[in-house]
Amino acid sequence: MSETVVSLSDVVTRFGSNLVHDGLNLDIARGEIVALVGGSGSGKTTLLRHIIGLTQPAAGQVRLFGEPLDGGSIDDQVNRKRRFGVLFQQGALFSAFTVGENIAFPLRELGVATEDEIRQLVSLKLAMVEMEAQHAALMPAELSGGMVKRAALARALALEPELLLLDEPTAGLDPDRSASFVRLILSLHRELGLTVVLVTHDLDTLAAMSSKVAVLADRKILSYASLEETMLIEHPFIERFFRGEHGRRALARAKENI
Template identity: 45%
Template sequence: MSALHSEISSQPHERDRDIVLSARDVTVGFGSKIVLDRLNLDVYRGEILGFVGASGTGKSVLMRTVLRLLPRRSGKIEILGKDYDKLSEPERNQLDMRLGVLFQQGALFSSLTVKENIQVPMREYLDLPKNLMDELAHLKIRMVGLAADAADKYPSELSGGMIKRAALARALALDPDLVFLDEPTSGLDPIGAAEFDELIAKLRDTLGLTVYMVTHDLDSLFSVCDRIAVLGQKRVLVEGTVEDMLACDDPWVQSYFRGKRARSIVPREDIADRNDVNGAGAHSREK
């Protein structure tokens, strides 16, 4: 464990925060290949955590393991204070209702309309009359910034950005406490990605969500993430704020956050200070 990771993890204000996701000594492998080895990670209530790492290091593997889509070989995972392994099936269903997931490509059912896709979790977990489900689906559609007529469109009729928003509306269908986003801005143009970041931040603030975001998008990390965790060598190498990442001496972290593609990106605090001086307003990105 790096010195920075140890220092950040031991800070009193972090220890006192409400942990909504806890992974302890989690090991995941496929055959003889170990992907995650005794990994530890905490996600705190109300934060947007950006989870990053080189391609193939296991970022999505960890997310799918947390969601029980992949088995783990050892370790303990607690979500919202509950250990899945100790819950009955009805208790697991209750816990599942408090989670929302947006997969990388949206994973919408192609044979269902946007409205019907959003209603899938409602049909699985709730017993509601059709008119109420329709009303709730339209509410979620408005919540993610889609036009009302998107409700009756099929995924094949949607743009990439609309698919992301529709998938997010489905993730919010049951009013979850914790939302998992897998590469939410991948495939979006810079304007669409910025708007999606702003939407995530707005929903976090208005709905009180906790967001676990797997991403490669430096703009997202700098503009909306409260904290960042870096995966490498089969575990979390370092975690902390953007400023902590910029100060970290790990070679990969330095290359990622201070490399050529990061040259035009500056921390939110620096942008705010600059805008205060210029009177330009509070923007989250350097243009």
Template identity: 55%
Template sequence: MSADEYVIEIEGLLNKVGGTVLHKDLDFRMRREEVVSLVGGSGSGKTQLLRVILGLKRPAAGRVRVFGVSWDDPNPKKVRDARRRMGMLFQNGALYSALSVFDNIAFPLRERGGLDEDEIRAIVHAKLAQVELEPRHGALLPANLSGGMVKRVSLARALALSPELLILDEPTAGLDPDRSERFVHLIKRLRREQRFAVLMVTHDLDTLHELTDRVAVLAEQHIIAFDTLAAVRELDHRFVRSFFGGDRGKRALQDA
């Protein structure tokens, strides 16, 4: 099936924010089960591109399809089904502050329906275990969690519906190196078990190196390169040079 070949397809995207053109003639295609990192300087519109992919922002022109479905599709069921096949990990977690950890993870399961409360309980506890949390953490409120726990709970919620595509916005931002490392390994392990595709925005070169199959470089309003990390590094472009060629970049990629 051609529609299922790509999880994300963007063609000729024109995206404006407050009258300024942020993306122009942007093409992007992401295959099933691959891990893609989106990199770009600050202000290059990475988050805005994610918003377009997530359907939170309507592009001015161009075609954006996720699982072969456009967010403008007149059939609401198709759009809903496509939405349920993806999970999103927001940068700050975006947990519902009034709900406990358990209810946050159970929320998408309850909204989807079709499962009774015992089944939901079993799944939520399985998800908690998957992100290395214990059942007792389920009763906590988001305000009482540490930064690392917020990330893990949001990841558990993003994975609640067993998505085929997981979108991560700065997954390791705000975590200490040890926690970042553990979080990256967690995602790696879960991906091995559940085989979802991952699209992430990250500035963290270690994360990039650990997880990524292909790197998409966003600059000059479109994707200037989309290839393996090794190939992208060789590119002669101002942003690529400063991003990978700096001291931090060299250190992180020494053994790449």
């Protein structure tokens, strides 16, 4: 049986009187590329934040790599933190740092490498996201939208994570840049054996890359299945999201590209 990388059990999340998750369960196996979809405000970003321990649910348990998030010694917790990388929609890069300093940040924070090694690692990570070594000297404001995403991805990959979490990775990119970002994630997934969890509203991205779709609706994971199986489920959100005209077109395009 394959290893469970992310496990959410009976998760309850409340912000004041706003009950966002109510007994939510999800187990993600190693190597999956999971698209997490749901209506606006259904709690997708909050769930990503729970997975990496930025916020804690009111009840229930989050386990990463088989261990409770807060389990073990401080060293165990720090080591667990090194095993995932995150690409958030907002604040992808520190604006006052160069691209190189941004990528070096997690390496310096954990004190795992010398300055020489850090310089080499920065060039290596830039190459992994198909950027040039000299881009390290640029400021984020000097980059195009697509390059900001790549540089932020290079930072997320700095510590060689096993799990990559992406919040709306293709939002704001034109269709060509979006498709090339998807190809990049797919090749990294193949080469590095990553498990990927991405939040997306973009059906083209979802259809092109996900191995499973997790639908967040009615405060729970309504279904966790392949795209084909998901589309057969009778539910108002699935009807709107997948079976509307835009959805049908995106899925037809994805089939053409297979």
